[in-house]
Amino acid sequence: DRKGNxxxxxxxxxxxxxxxxxxxxxxRSTNDGKxxxxxxxxxxxxxxxxxxxxxxxxxxxxxxxxxxxxxxxEGIHRDMTLLVSTDRGRTFHSTEVSAWKLDACxxxxxxxxxxxxRVLAAWEKAGEVYFDRINPRTFQLSAPHAAPGQGxxxxxxxxxxxxxxxxxxxxxxxxxxxxxxxxxxQLFSRSGQPIGAIGHAPGVPVWGLPSxxxxxGGSFTIVY
Numbered sequence: 001d002r003k004g005n006x007x008x009x010x011x012x013x014x015x016x017x018x019x020x021x022x023x024x025x026x027x028r029s030t031n032d033g034k035x036x037x038x039x040x041x042x043x044x045x046x047x048x049x050x051x052x053x054x055x056x057x058x059x060x061x062x063x064x065x066x067x068x069x070x071x072x073x074e075g076i077h078r079d080m081t082l083l084v085s086t087d088r089g090r091t092f093h094s095t096e097v098s099a100w101k102l103d104a105c106x107x108x109x110x111x112x113x114x115x116x117x118r119v120l121a122a123w124e125k126a127g128e129v130y131f132d133r134i135n136p137r138t139f140q141l142s143a144p145h146a147a148p149g150q151g152x153x154x155x156x157x158x159x160x161x162x163x164x165x166x167x168x169x170x171x172x173x174x175x176x177x178x179x180x181x182x183x184x185x186q187l188f189s190r191s192g193q194p195i196g197a198i199g200h201a202p203g204v205p206v207w208g209l210p211s212x213x214x215x216x217g218g219s220f221t222i223v224y
Contacts, residue, residue, distance in 0.1 A: 001059045004006035005088050006033040009057040009067050011049035014041075016035065019072035019099055019105075028089045029220075042092045047081060049073035054109035061118050062136065068097070068110045068121055079101045080123045084139045097132070097141060100125050107177070109224035110154065115161030115214060116190065122157035122169060129171040145192045147171065147184070154184070158210045162218035165190030170210045170222050180206045183224055 006029040011022050024043035029036045043049065048071055055069035067083040080097040100106075111122040121141070122131040128151040130144040142172045147154060147169060167188040174181030181204045187195040203224075204210070210224040 001063045001065075001088075004032045005030055005059075005064065006036075007057055007059070007061075007065055007089055008036070009042075009055070011043070011051075011055060011069060016047075018075065019051045020048040020075050022051060022072065023046075023215075024049060024055070024067060024069055024083065026089055042067070042085075042089070043069070043081070043083060044094050046073060047077075047079075047094070048075070050078055050105050050108075052105045052107045053078075056110050056112045058112035058114070058119070060114050060136065063088070064136075064139070066112050066121075066134070067092070068112055068118060068123070070106075070108060070110070076101055076103045078106060080125070082121065082134070082139075082141075093139065095139070095141070097121060098123060098125055098130065098144065104221060108210060109157075111158045113160050113212070116163065116165035116167070118161065120159045120161055120167065122159040124155050124157060124171075127152045127154055129154045129169065131157065131159040131167065131169050143171075143190060143192075145196070147186050148194045149198065155183075156209045158212045158222070159213050160212040160220060162214045162220065164218050166195070166218065167192075168212055168220040168222075170212050170224075172204050172208070172210065175204060175208070178206055180204050183210055183222065185222060187220075
């Protein structure tokens with residue numbers, strides 16, 4: 001953050017084996033990363049953590065720390081879960097973002113960014129990708145928006161908002177284990193309505209993921 005706090009966040013096994021017993025851990029530095037305190041678990045122990053799913057950590061312009069990860073309670077509750085800390089990583093509040101009962105690891109990734117005076121989160125569920133805005137004061141989510149049309153193999157979403165509040169959601173299609181695919185994206189209005197048609201581009205390599213950022217004048221750039 002702007003005050004020199006650096007956060008390294010990951011999920012890992014504890015003393016008891018199994019995804020249902022994994023935790024999210026945090027190591028924090030208060031001097032721009034010169035030294036770090038010992039890691040501590042910050043996720044609820046009962047939620048577990050999906051072992052092959054990626055996670056994201058992000059600090060907004062106010063200094064709040066967000067962590068988005070997939071839980072694995074009882075090995076079947078693969079709920080997207082948001083952790084938020086407003087005291088520089090000392091304590092966290094947990095919120096369920098999207099419930100999903102699945103007796104398997106979906107090998108998913110998720111995304112966090114800030115734009116249009118909101119923090120945005122993006123995730124996938126059952127072949128579809130979603131994004132939602134997080135209220136900067138209450139840290140509650142509003143209502144998720146899905147990519148338009150019928151989705152079956154949409155994965156690895158990325159999201160960004162420009163200064164006008166427009167949102168670009170990008171994702172991969174057809175990717176899988178040791179398998180590349182294609183890129184797709186959709187522009188949304190400030191109110192969450194799709195603008196224009198879905199864009200497409202070929203050439204997402206094996207293990208490739210998209211990223212999105214905004215530029216001057218409200219432009220968007222996708223990197224993959």
